[in-house]
Amino acid sequence: MSEDRTFALPRDTREALKEIGNADILIGIPSYNNASTIGHVVKAVKIGHAKYYPGKRAVLINSDGGSSDGTRDTAMAAFNEDIYGTSLVKKPQEPLRGITTRYMGIPGKGSAFKAVFEAARLLEVKACAVFDSDLRSITPEWVQLLLAPILEKGYEYVCPFYRRYKYDGTITNSIVYPLTRALYGRRVRQPIGGDFGFSGRLVHRYLEKNVWNTDVARFGIDIWMTTTAMVEGFKICQSFMGAKIHDVKDPGTDLGPMFKQVVGTIFLLAKENESRWKEVVGSRPTAIFGFQAEVSPLPIHVNIPRMISKFKDGFEHNRAYYEQILSNDCMSKLAEVWEMCTDKIDFPMVLWVKIIYNYAVSYQKEVDKIHLLNSLVPLYFGFVASFCKETETLDDYRAEEVIEELCEIYEDNKPYLLKMWAEKGCED
Amino acid sequence: MEDKKKILAIDDEEDIRFILKEELTDEGYEVFTLGNPTKALDTIESFKPDLVLLDIKMPQMSGIELLGKIRDKYYDLPVILLTAYSSFKKDTASLACDQYVVKSGDLTELKKRIERIFKVKI
Numbered sequence: 388m389s390e391d392r393t394f395a396l397p398r399d400t401r402e403a404l405k406e407i408g409n410a411d412i413l414i415g416i417p418s419y420n421n422a423s424t425i426g427h428v429v430k431a432v433k434i435g436h437a438k439y440y441p442g443k444r445a446v447l448i449n450s451d452g453g454s455s456d457g458t459r460d461t462a463m464a465a466f467n468e469d470i471y472g473t474s475l476v477k478k479p480q481e482p483l484r485g486i487t488t489r490y491m492g493i494p495g496k497g498s499a500f501k502a503v504f505e506a507a508r509l510l511e512v513k514a515c516a517v518f519d520s521d522l523r524s525i526t527p528e529w530v531q532l533l534l535a536p537i538l539e540k541g542y543e544y545v546c547p548f549y550r551r552y553k554y555d556g557t558i559t560n561s562i563v564y565p566l567t568r569a570l571y572g573r574r575v576r577q578p579i580g581g582d583f584g585f586s587g588r589l590v591h592r593y594l595e596k597n598v599w600n601t602d603v604a605r606f607g608i609d610i611w612m613t614t615t616a617m618v619e620g621f622k623i624c625q626s627f628m629g630a631k632i633h634d635v636k637d638p639g640t641d642l643g644p645m646f647k648q649v650v651g652t653i654f655l656l657a658k659e660n661e662s663r664w665k666e667v668v669g670s671r672p673t674a675i676f677g678f679q680a681e682v683s684p685l686p687i688h689v690n691i692p693r694m695i696s697k698f699k700d701g702f703e704h705n706r707a708y709y710e711q712i713l714s715n716d717c718m719s720k721l722a723e724v725w726e727m728c729t730d731k732i733d734f735p736m737v738l739w740v741k742i743i744y745n746y747a748v749s750y751q752k753e754v755d756k757i758h759l760l761n762s763l764v765p766l767y768f769g770f771v772a773s774f775c776k777e778t779e780t781l782d783d784y785r786a787e788e789v790i791e792e793l794c795e796i797y798e799d800n801k802p803y804l805l806k807m808w809a810e811k812g813c814e815d
Numbered sequence: 816m817e818d819k820k821k822i823l824a825i826d827d828e829e830d831i832r833f834i835l836k837e838e839l840t841d842e843g844y845e846v847f848t849l850g851n852p853t854k855a856l857d858t859i860e861s862f863k864p865d866l867v868l869l870d871i872k873m874p875q876m877s878g879i880e881l882l883g884k885i886r887d888k889y890y891d892l893p894v895i896l897l898t899a900y901s902s903f904k905k906d907t908a909s910l911a912c913d914q915y916v917v918k919s920g921d922l923t924e925l926k927k928r929i930e931r932i933f934k935v936k937i
Contacts, residue, residue, distance in 0.1 A: 548907065548910075572935070572936075572937035573937075576910070627907045666936060667936060667937055668934055668935055668936040668937075669931065669932070669934055669935030669936065669937075670935065670937075671891075671893070671913060671935060671937055672910060672911050672912065672913055674886060674890070674911060675907055675908065675910050675911055677907070
């Protein structure tokens with residue numbers, strides 16, 4: 388696919404960056420209506436630069452999607468505040484430069500990132516880090532944790548490793564992490580963690596790809612970045628960041644668009660990278676850095692009855708469609724789960740994994756991909772409700788063991804995926 | 816005939832080393848045991864194992880610290896952590912291991928984990 392020649396950065400921002408010239412480091416903060424939290428993120432980055440990279444030429448860019456709540460003004464106000472003295476940090480020899488811009492293109496996180504990539508390319512930076520603007524637990528150390536592996540250890544892509552509450556990150560835990568691990572054989576625990584570090588070389592590679600009219604321009608960006616780094620052989624590591632405290636959402640309410648964009652992107656990438664995963668068996672760990680601190684993430688309340696109700700209603704509504712896309716074996720087991728479901732649900736992990744593999748295969752042939760992904764959402768609610776019930780009395784570490792078990796089931800059933808992939812004519 | 820897979824087992828307890836050596840040799844592996852973890856890197860260099868079994872609690876050096884040293888130098892060498900307690904997982908550094916197995920007189924689970932590692936193809 389040829390490179391997309393359109394810009395996400397407006398002309399005036401490009402001119403401003405050209406005036407700055409070159410830089411060693413770029414920090415990107417994508418935003419959309421995050422006025423209540425972005426100030427803290429900007430200040431943490433500012434202190435992080437002063438503390439860890441005072442001699443490096445660094446630029447902070449806020450890439451905004453047209454916020455109406457004053458996000459950009461808040462970001463710049465925080466940037467301009469003199470906080471070095473009160474933070475007990477010396478002013479850096481090389482002052483941090485700050486820019487806020489409104490990106491162009493499809494509204495979404497991926498377009499915001501594209502603007503950051505373009506800025507990184509213009510500035511010819513060695514390393515770049517991006518931080519979500521809804522972070523409440525970011526500290527100045529995070530700047531070092533995402534940049535040091537690149538600047539000092541030769542890594543090219545750094546994923547965050549957070550301690551998260553057992554019900555946080557349900558899309559990651561039920562699909563994204565185990566499926567990516569089973570496909571490509573790399574254990575990257577938070578492949579869509581939201582905050583990443585990457586090299587200037589990888590930025591160039593990202594910008595060579597014309598994906599900015601797909602879901603990559605939206606929530607698909609994180610998994611696309613991680614998968615691209617993984618399959619193209621860029622050296623990857625993880626940094627332990629502590630606990631992630633951000634504006635979390637109940638998985639039973641408004642994760643719909645994110646779910647569809649992330650999962651759709653994984654399925655799309657599976658086709659694109661077919662030759663990279665078919666021979667892979669099992670998985671290997673990925674290097675991890677960072678100081679080990681005993682941290683406890685904040686508990687999240689989940690509404691299990693609502694998820695069960697969405698599963699039951701969704702199953703009835705989509706039953707005929709499921710019969711078309713699921714194998715007979717899966718369909719009959721799923722119907723059993725639905726029939727047995729009361730205020731409790733027992734959704735077997737093997738069934739869930741096979742359903743995901745059925746969907747990965749069907750996605751390649753289905754014309755109406757939106758309908759396909761929409762139909763997976765109720766099943767996801769059913770599985771997550773079952774996971775929440777199963778882990779109700781477990782602490783986060785024990786719940787992690789359940790996720791590890793799920794990962795191994797994904798790996799062990801990969802031959803099933805390969806068989807269906809071939810039978811349904813998905814092969815090149 | 817395929818060469819025997821080589822396993823280096825590091826544990827400060829002599830009877831554990833004995834059991835590991837006996838049982839894993841019976842499974843067809845070439846096993847070398849080591850009681851002093853400070854000699855691990857030199858032994859890896861000379862023995863060239865395909866897999867390391869690593870006890871976590873050892874007096875001279877913790878298994879997790881040694882895991883970090885192994886990862887620095889031999890990143891692709893698979894490591895299984897052997898532990899009596901699951902609390903070690905609170906140390907994120909332990910995530911750099913390929914597998915972990917709770918220690919037991921019955922090595923069935925360990926043997927399964929070893930087989931699993933030798934099937935990995937990336």
